[in-house]
Amino acid sequence: MSRAKVGLLVFWIAIKLALILQFVARVRDFTYEGF
Amino acid sequence: MIGLDSPAFWLMICALTFVTRGLQPRPGYRALVFALATGALFSLSGLALASYAGLVAVAAYGFVALRVGKGNWAVGLHAVGMSLVFVASQYATRAPFVTAGSTLGQVLPLVGLPYVYLRYLHLLVEVRGGRMQPPPALEYLAYLLPFHQLLAGPIERYPQFQKQLNAAIPPLDRDTCVLALNRITNGFVKKGVLAEILRSVLEFEFQTTGWRLWVEIDLYAIYMYLDFSGYMDIIIGAGMLIGWTPPENFNWPYFSRNIIEFWTRWHITLGDWIRDYLFMPANLWLQRGLLRNWPLLAGTICFILSMVYCGLWHRTNLQFGIWGLLHGLGIVACKYYEVALKRVLGRKRLKSYRASWLTRIAATLVTFHFVAASFLFAFHTPAQAIRILGGLL
Numbered sequence: 001m002s003r004a005k006v007g008l009l010v011f012w013i014a015i016k017l018a019l020i021l022q023f024v025a026r027v028r029d030f031t032y033e034g035f
Numbered sequence: 036m037i038g039l040d041s042p043a044f045w046l047m048i049c050a051l052t053f054v055t056r057g058l059q060p061r062p063g064y065r066a067l068v069f070a071l072a073t074g075a076l077f078s079l080s081g082l083a084l085a086s087y088a089g090l091v092a093v094a095a096y097g098f099v100a101l102r103v104g105k106g107n108w109a110v111g112l113h114a115v116g117m118s119l120v121f122v123a124s125q126y127a128t129r130a131p132f133v134t135a136g137s138t139l140g141q142v143l144p145l146v147g148l149p150y151v152y153l154r155y156l157h158l159l160v161e162v163r164g165g166r167m168q169p170p171p172a173l174e175y176l177a178y179l180l181p182f183h184q185l186l187a188g189p190i191e192r193y194p195q196f197q198k199q200l201n202a203a204i205p206p207l208d209r210d211t212c213v214l215a216l217n218r219i220t221n222g223f224v225k226k227g228v229l230a231e232i233l234r235s236v237l238e239f240e241f242q243t244t245g246w247r248l249w250v251e252i253d254l255y256a257i258y259m260y261l262d263f264s265g266y267m268d269i270i271i272g273a274g275m276l277i278g279w280t281p282p283e284n285f286n287w288p289y290f291s292r293n294i295i296e297f298w299t300r301w302h303i304t305l306g307d308w309i310r311d312y313l314f315m316p317a318n319l320w321l322q323r324g325l326l327r328n329w330p331l332l333a334g335t336i337c338f339i340l341s342m343v344y345c346g347l348w349h350r351t352n353l354q355f356g357i358w359g360l361l362h363g364l365g366i367v368a369c370k371y372y373e374v375a376l377k378r379v380l381g382r383k384r385l386k387s388y389r390a391s392w393l394t395r396i397a398a399t400l401v402t403f404h405f406v407a408a409s410f411l412f413a414f415h416t417p418a419q420a421i422r423i424l425g426g427l428l
Contacts, residue, residue, distance in 0.1 A: 001210050009213045016220035023228045024042050 042227065044080055045269065049219070051076060051182055052273040056207065065200055069177040069279070076182045087180075089145050093120055094179045097155045101162050101169045110163045114156055121152045125351040147185040149348055153308055154179055158193055160312055167193065174200065181279070183270045187263065189284040189304035196279070204278040211275060218272030226265025233258040241411070244426040252423075256407035260289065263302075289406070292398040294365035297406060305345065314341040334370060339363035349413070358413035365405055 001009075051072050058068050077087035100113040124145050145151075158175075161167040170178065170193065178196050205211065239255050241248060264285040274280035288301035298306040314337050321333035339360065346359020376385055388394055411420040 001213070006209060006213050009217050013213070013216050013220050016224050019228055020220065020223045023231070 045223070045227075047076065047079055048183055048269070048273060052276050055182075055277050065204075066171075066173040066177040069181060070173055073177075073180045073182040073185065076185065086146060090148065090151060090180055091176070093117075093145065093148065093151065094155075094176055096120070097159075097179070098172065098175055101159060110159060113159055117152060117155055117159070121148060122351055124148055147180065150184070150188040150190060151179050153190045153305075153348070154193075156312060157190070157308065161193065170197070181281075183273045183277070183279075184281055187266055189267070189281050189302075190308050191281055191304065195282060199279050202278070207276070215272045215275035218268050218275065220272075222265040222268030222270075222272060224265070225261045225268060230258050230261035230265060233261070241423045241426070248423070248426045252407050252411065252427075253404070256289070256403070256410055259410060260285070260301075289403045290399055291402050292395055293369045293402055294362060294405065295369050297402055298362075298366075301406075309341050309345050313344060314338065317341070331370070331374065335367050338366045338370070342366065346413075354416065355413055357417055358409055361409045361412060365409075 055068055055072050074084070074087055078084045097113075097117060100116065103109070104112065158167070158170070158178075162169050169175075174197065177200070178191075178193055181191075184191070233254055237251055237254060237258075239251065239258070241251060243251060267281075267284045271281055271283070282304055284303050286300040286303065288297055291297035291300050298309075317340065318333055318337040321337065322330055326333040326336075340363070342363030343356055343359040345362070346355040346357070349355045349358075376388065380388055408424060411423055415423065
């Protein structure tokens with residue numbers, strides 16, 4: 001993969017990670033089922 | 036205690052992925068590391084080690100059964116034996132004497148048994164058919180109980196697994212890491228964010244009527260897709276990191292133009308298994324014997340039986356039996372429609388009918404709504420499902 005494509009993908013992964021962490025942080029019980 | 040399918044459970048899968056990768060096992064030892072990883076998952080999560088012991092006992096029975104007896108009767112006997120174990124465990128989980136604190140309550144439910152069961156039947160048929168050698172014990176155990184594919188498959192075939200197991204571990208280079216992390220985060224967004232938002236906002240109690248109910252039923256189908264395909268994304272990404280990538284299980288299933296195509300794009304490995312080990316042999320047997328002169332009738336019976344089996348495999352209860360039956364009837368309706376169209380339109384006009392965009396869009400919409408409505412029958416009693424659908428009018 002070209003460096004530009006890798007850079008874009010890393011940026012996209014970072015956005016998704018931020019979204020996931022933001023969402024998981026709102027979950028009161030971290031061990032609940034039905035994630 | 037960590038709940039199954041909780042964020043912490045999935046973090047543990049990711050941690051085990053990195054540990055397994057970090058151990059860099061040589062081909063000879065990889066099966067051992069994978070088998071130990073499954074044991075570690077059971078002991079660290081809410082799944083009791085006793086449950087792991089139960090699954091290993093089932094696998095051990097299967098291991099012996101692969102080598103005992105000769106001829107077709109042995110295949111049949113062992114297939115029935117394993118099916119009985121599967122059905123018994125499904126019922127025993129719901130039995131009143133199985134309480135959470137009891138020994139049986141620890142051993143049951145045998146998490147992942149439905150997938151162990153189908154993987155095993157595949158092995159049984161191939162080994163007994165002489166197309167494969169019986170696998171060595173550790174490889175067999177790693178194949179039947181993969182830590183990253185434990186919860187919901189897919190149903191990987193043994194040769195694909197063996198090929199990856201015996202190959203040199205692919206280097207953990209920049210491209211692999213980025214592609215794997217992209218896949219894993221896709222899965223977490225689908226399963227942990229989008230599906231969770233749909234579930235918490237709509238709650239899927241189907242108390243509304245009219246267009247709101249319509250939207251809720253459609254979104255329920257989308258929720259099911261996001262949850263299951265998100266799971267697949269996570270385990271495929273994890274698999275890329277450890278050099279054991281599971282096969283793809285989804286290919287935009289809601290864009291299928293009929294229910295037959297749907298089963299080649301939704302839970303692909305299950306659809307393939309049903310076709311290869313149930314539909315094809317049963318259809319062949321009927322077409323060469325009893326129903327030699329009625330191939331369409333033979334197909335009809337086999338489609339319906341295969342899909343009812345598929346439904347009962349998901350959960351051994353009436354609701355899932357009806358869900359399977361509906362899909363079977365859907366497939367049969369497609370086949371008969373195809374035959375009728377061929378007769379009415381002829382080959383040339385049928386080709387242009389199929390190529391038309393309008394037909395494609397209409398067929399896709401009908402298929403999607405059929406699938407969405409069928410989910411209601413899987414998770415409600417028939418009377419409840421009909422009452423919910425009545426709310427659409």
